[in-house]
Amino acid sequence: MKLKVHTIASHVNTVSLASVQADVLLVGCFEGEVASIASSSDGSLKLLAEVTSGAIATQAQADGFTGAVGETLVHFAGDRLSTKKVVLFGLGARGKGNINSFRKAITAALKKAKSLGATEIGFSQLDPAAAAGTDTYTMAQSLASYAGMLDYVINHQKTALGGHKAEKRFAKLHLVGTLETANEMFRGLRAGFQVASSVNLARDLANEPAGTLTPAKLAKVAKAVAAANENLSIKVFDHKQLKKMGAHALLAVAKGSAEKPCLIDLVYSPAGSSESDPVALTLIGKSVTFDSGGLDIKAADGMRNMKRDMSGGAVTLGAIQAIAALGLNIKVRCVMAATENMINGRAYKPGDVLQTMKGLTVEVDNTDAEGRLTLADAIEYAKRQGDTTIVDLATLTGAVKMMTGDVGACIFGNNDEFTNQVFSAATSQNERLLPVPMWEEFKASNNSDMADLKNSGGAPGSTTAAYFLRAFAGEEIKWCHVDIAGVAFRDRDMGPDPRGATGYGVRTLVELATRLSAKS
8 A cells, every 4th residue: 555645734823813824713712701802811812803893702692602612603704804714612611621621622623624625724822721721832732633633534545537526635724823932832733743644644554455455565554654764663574484483373363364474563763772772662553454253253244344453553553653753762662463364274273272472372262362362472572572561552352342332442451550651641632541450350261271371261351351461461561451442443433533443542652652751
């Protein structure tokens, strides 16, 4: 596949709001203040009241716009502004906002701008403390990342021959502010667009048909990501090399496919670091590019969207791309054990006993519990490199939806402090994450009469699957597992996420790396 990159330019203006050249001007309004905008302490609102001779306040009152979070109002300014259309959007009560309410507010505003066909958007600077309880940088970063994520389109396979007309995309974001805040706004915009670009890369990969995105093609995309940043290096291990290193669990899953498996290892080394410096954070993503279920074959409905079963790998690749682009001062590894789980005369079978890279033997209880087998070898590979802090993300179990539906993911871990760090990073990015305790009574569920373990421990499926992975992580390192099966791919749009692949987890991992970088 060819990488499809759409970029949004940004510009920080210090000119008058009235002279901004854009298709739509977004202006925030606090709840209950719309009637008094003519005397508002907010310069943007006061200016709007003046140039519209109070018409915008009159319209707001007539339409019932109060300024509550999520509300929008479209005002046609005519020739009174350089921008013909103004979208007034609600911020909630002054001084009561937080970053998540701000993100909800700009999601509504940006969606409205999108519906108006805007390609260039003006955004009036807000008091970050009053509107979002945060600083200028974080506000600008959120604005840019949400603009980029909301601009995503899935229809890469549509053609003009089929009647498709290219939709209007966001092309430029004008942020109107002051000279004093310009540098922080620009830094925030740049960082936000980098994150959004990486989220959209993860979405593109998970949306790509499995006939196109094979394990080899995933490795090719990873090589392109590495080539684009001089601080990223990559190794790709082929079938013969995997056999030599003892990755028999991964190889067993791959036996039924005509596509050869590979293990992809990317390392980001910040400027000034040396090759001997230890990796501070390892990201491992399940990278099964198509999952038929194997001989324990899935029903047709369950197989329909199994191109998404490499969403974990897509997210970790997107995250390390963003970490490298942002130049974070932390050494990070990304590992993807890429394969298909298919059926032929050589496919692995229920009852087979596999020897993993770690040396533990595993009885195959169900060939559709293949993801944990690939992750077992990927975790061991990372540990062999000396890595001691690992997060794995996987579309691992349908059972996770019993706890969080399609709204959030679940996190399991062997170290409460580290698990809480990941949870806190996710919460700060409004990526819903539920910590699930690993009660010791469930550990024996993966016991086997024939081998050290079996690959399906029964109910509760998400917890027993996590315990299987924990057997390979061990207790001597910090490890946590994030089951994203409910959120990686949705049948509905939600917040900044479209239908289809969401890229859930990229923002969490980048925030985690940012926080760990600050401590190093």
